[in-house]
Amino acid sequence: MALFVYLGLFTWNIRTGYVDDLASHTGLELTRWVLTPGRWAWTRLSSFWDRYVYFVGLRQENETLRSELARANDELVGSREQAALAQRLTSLLAINPPPEWSREGARVIAHRLGPNAALETFVIDKGSRQGVEVNTPVVSPEGVVGRVLRNSMSAATVIMVTDPNSKIPVVSQKTRTQGILVGRGAGQSLSLQYVSLSAPVGQGETLVTTGLAGIFPPGLPVAEVSGVSREGASLFLNVQAQALFDPQRLEEVALLKKLPPATREEPPEPLPDTSTKRPKGAADRKGEIKQRGKSEPADAKAQESTPRKRHGDGQ
Amino acid sequence: MSGYRMVFWTVFTLSGIWMQSFMPGIDFLAPGLILSLQEEKIRTSLVLGLLWLLIQEGTGSLAFGTVILWYGVLTALFFFGHWLFEAKNFIFMVILGACLGVLHFVLMNVMAQLQDWRLILGRVFLEGVIQAVVFPVEWGLMYIIFNHLPQGKHDV
Numbered sequence: 001m002a003l004f005v006y007l008g009l010f011t012w013n014i015r016t017g018y019v020d021d022l023a024s025h026t027g028l029e030l031t032r033w034v035l036t037p038g039r040w041a042w043t044r045l046s047s048f049w050d051r052y053v054y055f056v057g058l059r060q061e062n063e064t065l066r067s068e069l070a071r072a073n074d075e076l077v078g079s080r081e082q083a084a085l086a087q088r089l090t091s092l093l094a095i096n097p098p099p100e101w102s103r104e105g106a107r108v109i110a111h112r113l114g115p116n117a118a119l120e121t122f123v124i125d126k127g128s129r130q131g132v133e134v135n136t137p138v139v140s141p142e143g144v145v146g147r148v149l150r151n152s153m154s155a156a157t158v159i160m161v162t163d164p165n166s167k168i169p170v171v172s173q174k175t176r177t178q179g180i181l182v183g184r185g186a187g188q189s190l191s192l193q194y195v196s197l198s199a200p201v202g203q204g205e206t207l208v209t210t211g212l213a214g215i216f217p218p219g220l221p222v223a224e225v226s227g228v229s230r231e232g233a234s235l236f237l238n239v240q241a242q243a244l245f246d247p248q249r250l251e252e253v254a255l256l257k258k259l260p261p262a263t264r265e266e267p268p269e270p271l272p273d274t275s276t277k278r279p280k281g282a283a284d285r286k287g288e289i290k291q292r293g294k295s296e297p298a299d300a301k302a303q304e305s306t307p308r309k310r311h312g313d314g315q
Numbered sequence: 316m317s318g319y320r321m322v323f324w325t326v327f328t329l330s331g332i333w334m335q336s337f338m339p340g341i342d343f344l345a346p347g348l349i350l351s352l353q354e355e356k357i358r359t360s361l362v363l364g365l366l367w368l369l370i371q372e373g374t375g376s377l378a379f380g381t382v383i384l385w386y387g388v389l390t391a392l393f394f395f396g397h398w399l400f401e402a403k404n405f406i407f408m409v410i411l412g413a414c415l416g417v418l419h420f421v422l423m424n425v426m427a428q429l430q431d432w433r434l435i436l437g438r439v440f441l442e443g444v445i446q447a448v449v450f451p452v453e454w455g456l457m458y459i460i461f462n463h464l465p466q467g468k469h470d471v
Contacts, residue, residue, distance in 0.1 A: 112339035113332075115446070116375020116382050118423050118434055123374065149376060157376060164433040185435040 091141035092254050098217040104130065104255045106138075109155070111247075119149070120163035120186055120247070126255060127154040135215045137256040143221035143244035144168070144209060145253055158253070161222060162186060162243055170207040170222055177201040178210065179239065181222055186247065190223050192239035199237060201228060207241055217256065319464045320355075324363060327457065332370065338449075340442035342371065345415065346408075346454035348386060349393055353402055354461060364390075381426045388418055403458070408451040416447030 097103040106124040136148040146160040162183040177199040179192040211218030223241035331343040351360040371382040400407035420443040
């Protein structure tokens with residue numbers, strides 16, 4: 001009986017397809033509605049997992065990249081600092097010391113220090129052990145900075161040209177107008193004093209040292225004239241000048257040290273006397289050499305001073 | 316002096332020098348002198364005072380002697396004020412700081428005049444004002460730190 005029902009249903013379904021349709025519209029649909037959210041959930045879950053794993057990896061990678069970036073930034077900052085230092089030191093090396101003077105670099109380690117630092121000063125890391133003496137000229141690539149005020153074994157205090165107690169005899173480069181350059185304090189312009197009313201000094205002119213005081217070698221640039229005016233019944237022009245260096249940005253300076261006078265070798269001369277005593281006419285000959293030096297043209301003088309220059313450069 | 320105190324005074328001195336390089340014209344060691352006079356034996360104060368005297372004189376630009384007067388007057392003011400005020404009173408330190416501010420202005424001018432040097436008065440005046448403010452504040456901080464050192468005798 002059952003077999004009969006089964007075969008009858010089977011045949012009817014083959015012919016009409018009703019059972020297949022019923023099954024499709026119920027079971028398949030139900031399965032679809034069950035499976036679809038699960039599939040969506042699974043997709044989301046797997047997607048979330050993928051993203052989570054990805055983000056974990058990304059975070060780690062990000063952290064690694066961040067640390068690498070930080071290290072690279074540190075290196076970049078260090079490299080930039082080194083490059084800036086190299087540039088500053090190169091410009092220091094570009095300072096050509098005058099003949100008979102040698103140059104030595106020094107680092108600024110502090111500006112005015114303590115309650116007793118009443119003057120415009122700074123401290124450098126070179127002292128008497130390196131041959132730094134009181135009044136040793138201190139220059140920067142731009143020009144004269146000041147002179148050594150006091151020194152210890154490995155440090156020295158430098159008074160800047162901007163201090164009111166700094167007085168330097170200078171001459172203008174073009175018009176050769178002389179005067180005394182006096183500081184007026186930090187952030188203030190310098191004052192060129194004792195310039196006669198008829199002096200042709202003009203704005204923008206560079207003031208260089210005269211070397212008259214015996215502290216600075218002649219010809220070093222100190223300041224640039226920033227203003228010229230007349231004041232009432234004054235007998236002198238009111239000349240203002242700007243220092244060529246920036247005190248706030250001073251990190252390295254150069255010290256100019258006077259070389260010991262070069263010993264000149266006397267030319268060998270056949271002498272009748274074979275004793276080791278100095279010949280009587282040696283002093284006169286030395287005088288002759290000096291006279292000759294004055295009267296000879298500049299080329300000859302330069303040639304004469306070449307060995308001394310080399311000697312200075314070598315130190 | 317215990318090891319902790321030795322470390323304290325060493326760190327105080329080094330920090331003071333560093334601070335002085337950041338704030339020119341200001342004495343960051345002077346509060347230490349008063350603190351040592353209050354808390355330490357007189358011999359310790361003398362040694363510290365001598366050390367700081369040499370530091371201040373050495374780094375300064377005026378001729379030697381200015382800081383002797385500076386610390387001498389400060390010590391004298393402390394002992395004088397000790398009769399009138401409680402020595403560890405903050406108000407006393409404020410008054411002492413104000414006196415130091417005035418002293419800075421007067422002393423710098425007198426000593427510069429003696430050396431025939433010119434000063435920028437505005438700057439010296441400003442330094443005096445800052446000194447007057449810095450002194451009691453720094454003393455207060457140092458007093459608290461000092462009394463929280465291990466084996467400290469006093470409670471704050």
